[in-house]
Amino acid sequence: MRAELQPGSAPARRMSFTSSPAFVYVLVSPLFLILLAYVIYPLWETFVASVHIDGETTWKNYVRFFSLEHTANLEALWTSIYISVLSVISCGIVGVTMAFLLERYEFPGRKILSVLALVPMALPPLIGVLSFTFLYGESGIFPRAFKELFGLAQVPFSLKGIWGVVVVHTFTMYTYFFMTASAAIKGLDPSLEEAAASLGAGRFTVWRRVILPMLTPALVASSLLVFMISMASYTAPLIFGIDRTMTMQIYLSRTNGDLDMAAAQSTILSIVSVAFLLLMRWYQGARNYQNQSKGVSVHRTEIKSKTGRYISIVLAFIGIVILMLPILVLVLISFSVDGTWTVQILPPKYTVDHYLDLFTDKKTWRPIMNSLELSAIATIGIVLFGVAAAYAMVRLRFRGKTLLDVLIMLPWALPGTVVAVNLIAAFSEPTVFSFNQVLIGTFWIIPLAYFVRHLPLVFRSTSATLMQMDPSVEEAARNLGATWWYSFRRVVFPMAFGGILAGTLLAFVQCIGEFVASILIFTPRTTPLSVAIFQKMYSFEFGTACAYGVLQIVVIIIVLFVSRKLTGDKAGTAV
Amino acid sequence: MSSVTLDHVHKRFGKAKGVEDVHIHIESGEFFTFLGPSGCGKTTTLRMIAGFYYPTEGRISFGSQDVTMLPPNKRNTGMVFQNYALFPHMTVFENIAFGLQVRKMAKADIKERVERIMKLVRLDGYGERRIDQLSGGQQQRVALARALVIEPQILLLDEPLSNLDAKLREETRYEIKRLQMELGITTIYVTHDQAEAMSMSDRIMVMNSGVVQQIGTPHEIYHRPVNRFVASFIGETNLWEATVTGIEGQNVYVQVTPDISLCGSLQQASPQVRLAVGEKVALSIRPEAVRESAGADGENVVRGTVALAEFTGACVNYVTSVGPHQLRSMFINEGSAVKQPGEAISLHIPKNSIYFAG
Numbered sequence: 001m002r003a004e005l006q007p008g009s010a011p012a013r014r015m016s017f018t019s020s021p022a023f024v025y026v027l028v029s030p031l032f033l034i035l036l037a038y039v040i041y042p043l044w045e046t047f048v049a050s051v052h053i054d055g056e057t058t059w060k061n062y063v064r065f066f067s068l069e070h071t072a073n074l075e076a077l078w079t080s081i082y083i084s085v086l087s088v089i090s091c092g093i094v095g096v097t098m099a100f101l102l103e104r105y106e107f108p109g110r111k112i113l114s115v116l117a118l119v120p121m122a123l124p125p126l127i128g129v130l131s132f133t134f135l136y137g138e139s140g141i142f143p144r145a146f147k148e149l150f151g152l153a154q155v156p157f158s159l160k161g162i163w164g165v166v167v168v169h170t171f172t173m174y175t176y177f178f179m180t181a182s183a184a185i186k187g188l189d190p191s192l193e194e195a196a197a198s199l200g201a202g203r204f205t206v207w208r209r210v211i212l213p214m215l216t217p218a219l220v221a222s223s224l225l226v227f228m229i230s231m232a233s234y235t236a237p238l239i240f241g242i243d244r245t246m247t248m249q250i251y252l253s254r255t256n257g258d259l260d261m262a263a264a265q266s267t268i269l270s271i272v273s274v275a276f277l278l279l280m281r282w283y284q285g286a287r288n289y290q291n292q293s294k295g296v297s298v299h300r301t302e303i304k305s306k307t308g309r310y311i312s313i314v315l316a317f318i319g320i321v322i323l324m325l326p327i328l329v330l331v332l333i334s335f336s337v338d339g340t341w342t343v344q345i346l347p348p349k350y351t352v353d354h355y356l357d358l359f360t361d362k363k364t365w366r367p368i369m370n371s372l373e374l375s376a377i378a379t380i381g382i383v384l385f386g387v388a389a390a391y392a393m394v395r396l397r398f399r400g401k402t403l404l405d406v407l408i409m410l411p412w413a414l415p416g417t418v419v420a421v422n423l424i425a426a427f428s429e430p431t432v433f434s435f436n437q438v439l440i441g442t443f444w445i446i447p448l449a450y451f452v453r454h455l456p457l458v459f460r461s462t463s464a465t466l467m468q469m470d471p472s473v474e475e476a477a478r479n480l481g482a483t484w485w486y487s488f489r490r491v492v493f494p495m496a497f498g499g500i501l502a503g504t505l506l507a508f509v510q511c512i513g514e515f516v517a518s519i520l521i522f523t524p525r526t527t528p529l530s531v532a533i534f535q536k537m538y539s540f541e542f543g544t545a546c547a548y549g550v551l552q553i554v555v556i557i558i559v560l561f562v563s564r565k566l567t568g569d570k571a572g573t574a575v
Numbered sequence: 576m577s578s579v580t581l582d583h584v585h586k587r588f589g590k591a592k593g594v595e596d597v598h599i600h601i602e603s604g605e606f607f608t609f610l611g612p613s614g615c616g617k618t619t620t621l622r623m624i625a626g627f628y629y630p631t632e633g634r635i636s637f638g639s640q641d642v643t644m645l646p647p648n649k650r651n652t653g654m655v656f657q658n659y660a661l662f663p664h665m666t667v668f669e670n671i672a673f674g675l676q677v678r679k680m681a682k683a684d685i686k687e688r689v690e691r692i693m694k695l696v697r698l699d700g701y702g703e704r705r706i707d708q709l710s711g712g713q714q715q716r717v718a719l720a721r722a723l724v725i726e727p728q729i730l731l732l733d734e735p736l737s738n739l740d741a742k743l744r745e746e747t748r749y750e751i752k753r754l755q756m757e758l759g760i761t762t763i764y765v766t767h768d769q770a771e772a773m774s775m776s777d778r779i780m781v782m783n784s785g786v787v788q789q790i791g792t793p794h795e796i797y798h799r800p801v802n803r804f805v806a807s808f809i810g811e812t813n814l815w816e817a818t819v820t821g822i823e824g825q826n827v828y829v830q831v832t833p834d835i836s837l838c839g840s841l842q843q844a845s846p847q848v849r850l851a852v853g854e855k856v857a858l859s860i861r862p863e864a865v866r867e868s869a870g871a872d873g874e875n876v877v878r879g880t881v882a883l884a885e886f887t888g889a890c891v892n893y894v895t896s897v898g899p900h901q902l903r904s905m906f907i908n909e910g911s912a913v914k915q916p917g918e919a920i921s922l923h924i925p926k927n928s929i930y931f932a933g
Contacts, residue, residue, distance in 0.1 A: 472660035475627055478647040479654040480674030480725060490673075494664045 024398045031389050032400070035407045037433035038452050042422035043270060049425045050263035061264035073265065076249040083162060083245065084230035087169040088223050094170055095177025096219065103185040106300040107309065109316035116323040120172045122556045123326060124513025125235040126530050127549045128172045130537065131326035132159060133239060134333060141329065144345045164240040169230055177222045184218035224280045228273060232415030234516045247417045254421070254520065266421040270414060277413035281406070327553060334546035341542060354547035364544065367532035368551070374528055375511035378450035382507045386458025387500055391492070394466040395474070412456040416516030419453050424521065445521050446528065450511040457510065458503035465499030466492075502563035509556045576761055577638040577728040578603045579624065584633035586619055593619045595785050597633075601763065606755055608764045610772040611782035612808070617765045618733060624763060625731055626650050637728055653722030654731040658738060659714050661706045667717050668702035674725040692724040695754065712743045723754070730755070730762045736771060748775060769809050773797065781805050801845045806859040806932040813860040813903055814932070819852050827931070829856065832898045837875050839929035848933030857932045862892070864928030865904035868921040875924045877902065881914045895920055
């Protein structure tokens with residue numbers, strides 16, 4: 001649907017035109033237009049809806065939000081911040097500790113653990129939360145097992161409330177800290193430590209004065225990221241029943257029909273998110289330590305003492321079990337007969353019917369088909385936009401470049417709930433941008449939401465590859481007589497292909513797993529997979545829900561594996 | 576083959592100036608070099624000829640054709656980039672064939688032309704190799720072959736040797752010169768290495784911070800530099816400040832320090848220098864022109880102590896302290912004993928080797 005707006009093909013036929021200074025703007029203006037239409041305009045419409053009530057302009061929703069009499073909203077804001085801060089702290093501790101252990105020490109099980117450490121990334125948000133409630137929730141396997149084992153009247157512990165949310169956040173988001181810290185530790189030039197040591201610094205001083213300061217940028221960046229994602233988190237509060245968070249308040253205001261209040265809440269949450277986005281950009285620009293020397297050798301300390309080895313084996317084993325359990329429990333429950341698992345520790349009856357149904361029963365297959373279709377359409381848009389935007393950002397010089405960069409990252413900072421509310425505000429009436437159609441309640445609104453939410457993915461992977469690519473390679477092609485379009489097709493595109501494909505696959509799986517925006521805008525005819533899982537859960541069809549979930553995970557793992565291969569050992573820069 | 580004319584070309588980047596008023600005519604078949612330190616505007620000028628930048632002012636023409644605003648793909652120039660810019664996703668053959676494919680040449684002709692050029696640059700048999708399987712020198716030759724196979728009007732070389740090690744650089748230098756002479760192609764060569772420029776070029780244009788300093792043959796540039804910059808940038812030289820004390824016929828007398836006075840020739844002066852009694856001038860004295868003097872007195876003889884002696888095999892270099900100044904000198908090694916630091920030495924500066932650089 002956005003294909004006709006894609007630049008590149010139109011000016012190709014007129015070669016002399018491609019070299020004129022105006023050509024740059026021909027290429028970038030569709031990008032600005034798309035962002036204006038589907039990001040800025042919906043944001044603006046939401047704001048308008050929050051202040052324009054019954055024909056008059058009023059700030060009463062904002063007054064109500066911050067009033068000290070009805071504190072529900074302020075409480076929600078406070079709870080969101082509180083949860084986010086706790087999440088940052090616990091993710092930081094878990095992620096950095098794991099990064100250090102896995103990067104700096106050699107112990108049995110290290111390799112397998114470092115692969116499994118990324119498992120939480122393969123879990124779509126909804127699936128992660130569900131598996132945790134199955135395992136550790138009030139009627140979860142572990143609490144019940146302990147109750148039976150010790151003959152207690154009540155379950156001894158269970159995951160619930162705010163702490164439930166924080167634990168789930170920790171499990172699903174520590175990977176951000178883990179990955180950035182691992183990369184930073186890997187990138188630490190050993191010669192720096194050696195230099196410090198040769199200058200007489202002891203082990204502690206080396207840590208305090210060299211290693212930690214070098215890691216600070218990575219840690220601050222991940223803290224901001226985790227904080228932002230926690231603020232946007234919707235699924236965990238929903239499942240653990242924490243109503244007083246910003247995202248839940250928006251959802252509740254909408255379901256209660258208080259649309260203008262939902263718009264006001266959305267606007268406030270947007271402002272917080274955008275502030276964090278800008279903070280992150282500023283910080284990343286201000287602090288950046290690049291590794292100076294080229295060949296960095298890994299040096300891991302081997303754990304030699306006997307007790308040390310035993311302890312490390314036990315800890316590694318526990319780590320592996322914790323990481324694997326969410327997936328294992330989903331697999332287990334996916335074989336259970338729907339409606340039979342009530343008060344037992346484990347599901348009593350098993351069947352393979354759910355998997356057969358996935359591909360044979362038309363009604364069960366429908367959401368899978370929907371998701372594939374919706375995601376494919378969205379991904380096409382994301383790729384066309386992302387490649388054009390990345391090329392423009394890396395290779396072209398034009399006014400408004402920083403603005404374009406911020407605008408592209410904006411949808412990524414916006415919580416899914418907000419994206420959905422914005423789109424509803426903008427496209428429940430015919431507009432120019434929707435070709436005079438009402439999009440709400442149609443098939444098209446969901447791919448549009450996916451497009452907006454995951455738009456930066458291909459952009460980022462492609463611009464990363466393009467940045468590594470020497471611009472003179474393209475110039476060489478031009479010098480040899482190739483037109484702009486010919487050199488893009490034969491040189492730029494093939495060289496960036498690995499990056500483009502990796503981003504594309506990532507965008508596709510993100511779309512397949514999308515739940516937060518879908519739940520607000522789906523229609524019965526276009527129910528996507530994740531919403532179907534949610535519905536099955538509520539009608540106690542655990543088996544079917546988990547079979548869906550396992551399917552999602554399998555797809556995601558395959559895609560992650562393929563894209564890692566593509567970006568890892570591609571035939572990139574030979575120069 | 577084609578001549579190249581730059582007619583008062585200026586290039587500004589926003590407010591920053593890139594190149595100012597370059598006005599040159601390069602003959603068909605000439606080997607012409609842009610020489611200067613990094614940031615002097617030589618690459619900017621080359622890129623305007625290639626069409627990657629358009630001049631802010633002025634015109635560029637190839638022969639009689641005005642190409643000022645022609646896009647790069649329409650210019651038929653062959654360019655070798657500093658880092659070669661080979662297409663990493665293509666084989667050696669595909670890289671070289673690229674320009675011919677763009678020109679929609681028949682497959683058989685492409686094969687024939689590519690194979691011929693590969694023989695010429697001594698890469699026959701390497702067609703199916705990937706770029707990352709080649710050494711630096713081989714990559715360099717692929718880049719050269721790719722630029723030459725399209726039979727360009729003009730060959731543009733942007734510091735093509737800077738990524739090679741010293742030995743290979745010298746070999747490739749002869750190789751490029753051989754190809755250029757064999758093909759008789761107009762060649763524009765950009766470098767910051769004066770030795771490269773001197774040994775290969777028909778003419779050299781010396782640039783500094785965007786401004787052309789001098790255009791001339793290597794001989795002219797070396798022996799008659801127009802200013803201090805050119806004198807010191809090309810080869811080694813001693814630059815001494817002095818005051819003119821008298822002019823008699825062809826002789827110019829200058830005072831360097833109260834103890835050192837020298838006599839030079841009126842002929843040996845840059846056109847930019849004003850020779851009159853009382854004027855301050857800069858003297859350029861090439862180290863290899865300085866001779867060891869048998870006696871301690873005489874015209875243009877200076878006495879000093881050896882501060883540094885360097886034995887390089889082919890020659891002996893001395894840095895001699897002469898009063899507050901230092902004088903570098905270079906003698907062909909004829910087997911005599913090398914003086915040690917601290918030893919006294921008398922040096923003769925021949926009258927005609929003193930150049931008034933202004």
